[in-house]
Amino acid sequence: xxxxxxxxxxxxxxxxxxxxxxxxxxxxxxxxxxxxxxxxxxxxxxxxxxxxxxxxxxxxxxxxxxxxxxxxxxxxxxxxxxxxxxxxxxxxxxxxxxxxxxxxxxxxxxx
Amino acid sequence: xxxxxxxxxxxxxxxxxxxxxxxxxxxxxxxxxxxxxxxxxxxxxxxxxxxxxxxxxxxxxxxxxxxxxxxxxxxxxxxxxxxxxxxxxxxxxxxxxxxxxxxxxxxxxxxxxxxxxxxxxxxxxxxxxxxxxxxxxxxxxxxxxxxxxxxxxxxxxxxxxxxxxxxxxxxxxxxxxxxxxxxxxxxxxxxxxxxxxxxxxxxxxxxxxxxxxxxxxxxxxxxxxxxxxxxxxxxxxxxxxxxxxxxxxxxxxxxxxxxxxxxxxx
Numbered sequence: 024x025x026x027x028x029x030x031x032x033x034x035x036x037x038x039x040x041x042x043x044x045x046x047x048x049x050x051x052x053x054x055x056x057x058x059x060x061x062x063x064x065x066x067x068x069x070x071x072x073x074x075x076x077x078x079x080x081x082x083x084x085x086x087x088x089x090x091x092x093x094x095x096x097x098x099x100x101x102x103x104x105x106x107x108x109x110x111x112x113x114x115x116x117x118x119x120x121x122x123x124x125x126x127x128x129x130x131x132x133x134x
Numbered sequence: 135x136x137x138x139x140x141x142x143x144x145x146x147x148x149x150x151x152x153x154x155x156x157x158x159x160x161x162x163x164x165x166x167x168x169x170x171x172x173x174x175x176x177x178x179x180x181x182x183x184x185x186x187x188x189x190x191x192x193x194x195x196x197x198x199x200x201x202x203x204x205x206x207x208x209x210x211x212x213x214x215x216x217x218x219x220x221x222x223x224x225x226x227x228x229x230x231x232x233x234x235x236x237x238x239x240x241x242x243x244x245x246x247x248x249x250x251x252x253x254x255x256x257x258x259x260x261x262x263x264x265x266x267x268x269x270x271x272x273x274x275x276x277x278x279x280x281x282x283x284x285x286x287x288x289x290x291x292x293x294x295x296x297x298x299x300x301x302x303x304x305x306x307x308x309x310x311x312x313x314x315x316x317x318x319x320x321x322x323x324x325x326x327x328x329x330x331x332x333x334x335x336x337x338x339x340x341x342x343x344x345x346x347x348x349x350x351x352x353x354x355x356x357x358x359x360x361x362x363x364x365x366x367x368x369x370x371x372x373x374x375x376x377x378x379x380x381x382x383x384x385x386x387x388x389x390x391x392x393x394x395x396x397x398x399x400x
Binding site (some may be wrong): 051057060061063064065066067068069070071072073074075076077078079080081084086088089091092093095097098099101103105107113115117118119120121122123124125126127128129130131 | 343358
């Protein structure tokens with residue numbers, strides 16, 4: 024297929040971009056963002072709720088079957104832990120909310 | 135016995151040796167794991183100046199010019215890294231000194247077999263010379279390549295040819311779950327099995343989670359209720375603390391304690 028003169032004129036010119044070399048400059052001046060939480064206000068994070076932990080040996084782990092029972096390190100009255108990225112940020116108690124599990128916050132862990 | 139000087143002059147020779155090591159490695163893996171040996175790894179020839187690939191299932195055999203190392207470095211830190219590679223994070227962290235020693239012995243055994251096979255393969259007469267290798271723990275530790283844990287052994291095959299072996303593989307998970315009676319010849323590795331079986335694994339029961347915006351999270355206060363992504367009929371997840379899911383459980387109370395009963399429901 025031949026290319027007409029007018030089509031050639033309409034075709035944008037494309038060429039490779041070449042970045043300039045980075046000049047040697049030290050970071051200076053006031054902080055650009057500071058601790059502005061508004062910037063990340065809409066960022067989604069995922070909380071995880073841990074009911075309790077236990078330790079088993081590898082041998083016990085490999086022998087687990089249906090109806091095997093392990094005892095957790097919590098009394099039934101102890102709060103559960105709410106974590107963000109593996110760090111406990113709050114504690115609370117399991118509740119039923121509609122037909123789902125929920126957790127009522129009882130303590131916020133100071134950073 | 136005098137040690138003959140060897141030279142690997144071309145790629146085909148390196149590939150021949152890599153092939154020989156692959157046979158040894160596969161035989162070793164077949165002895166200690168349930169994994170099909172063919173799937174466990176491949177051994178490639180590593181040419182002068184070539185990069186070591188960051189694939190744990192590709193083992194490489196190569197030479198490095200100017201190397202004068204004659205020892206194998208297996209420090210405790212190294213064996214921990216190797217154990218993580220073999221067993222996963224949680225199990226490796228649970229290993230005590232005896233377990234780490236057993237892991238190191240596993241690495242030693244494999245490397246020595248590889249080294250001996252190389253020595254035989256390099257012997258022009260085809261007879262078996264004394265393996266011209268010196269193995270020593272705790273020195274000449276080599277860092278991992280390409281950001282992954284690797285097992286490295288450096289030795290001299292003769293006076294002219296420093297040999298570097300870089301090994302990285304998920305090796306013994308199948309073995310751990312296996313029945314040693316079905317694998318005669320695994321007796322030498324029993325200390326590893328025993329050490330690992332008596333190691334402890336931290337488990338955690340998770341009642342689910344919730345996704346929310348940072349802005350919303352910042353306003354949470356005592357008394358607020360967060361709805362989780364788990365219905366009351368669903369079992370909860372129990373996992374190894376490093377994130378590997380073990381199964382599902384229902385919670386119950388027993389003598390004032392919270393207990394978790396395993397189920398096959400999901």
